[in-house]
Amino acid sequence: MKTLITAAAIAATTFATTVQAAPEAYVLDSSHSQIVFQYNHLGYSTGYGMFSGFAGEIQFDQEDPAASSVTVSFPVKSMLTGWQARFDHFMSPDFFAATDDEMVTFTSTAIEVTGENTALITGDLTLNEVTKPVVLDATLNQVGDHPMEGKPWAGFSATATVLRSDFNLGAFAPFISDEVQINLSVEAMKAD
Structure with a gap:
């Protein structure tokens, strides 16, 4: 009986520790x-752009x-668009009319x-001062100790499709596609 009670206590402690684990x-x-x-x-080509060097946190x-x-x-x-004139057009009133402090x-x-x-991953995307739900189709690429940094690291990739018009950015559609395909690739390090 004593062994049974001890085993139950160990199981309860293990379960409580597991339940209390936090991100x-x-x-x-x-x-x-x-x-x-x-x-x-x-219909002639595919245009590309990129955002890089951004901040964020993953729990x-x-x-x-x-x-x-x-x-x-x-x-x-x-x-980043690779061509200053294209960047200037994207920042113009035709599209963003972006201020220096406007955030995505x-x-x-x-x-x-x-x-x-x-x-x-469902979330709220705020773009051009409009907030809409977006679903990211995400993959955990790898998690483990970084070979050069010597600390826990994780890598993720994800895809999504958004409509420019949902964010009041639909100028020149349908000639320039309303659908924009997004590909993300991120690495994250465990916070100190």
């Missing part, structure tokens, strides 16, 4: 995190990924685990 804070590695977007230009629970969360923000004017933000609201390393 751990990871900070985005700005030098290895990019968002690439693409759109169809008049990562590897044992219970649905309990994780993510927040990211970056200035609209950090957009994403805050997760739910995570649905879909596989061993995959999940659908």
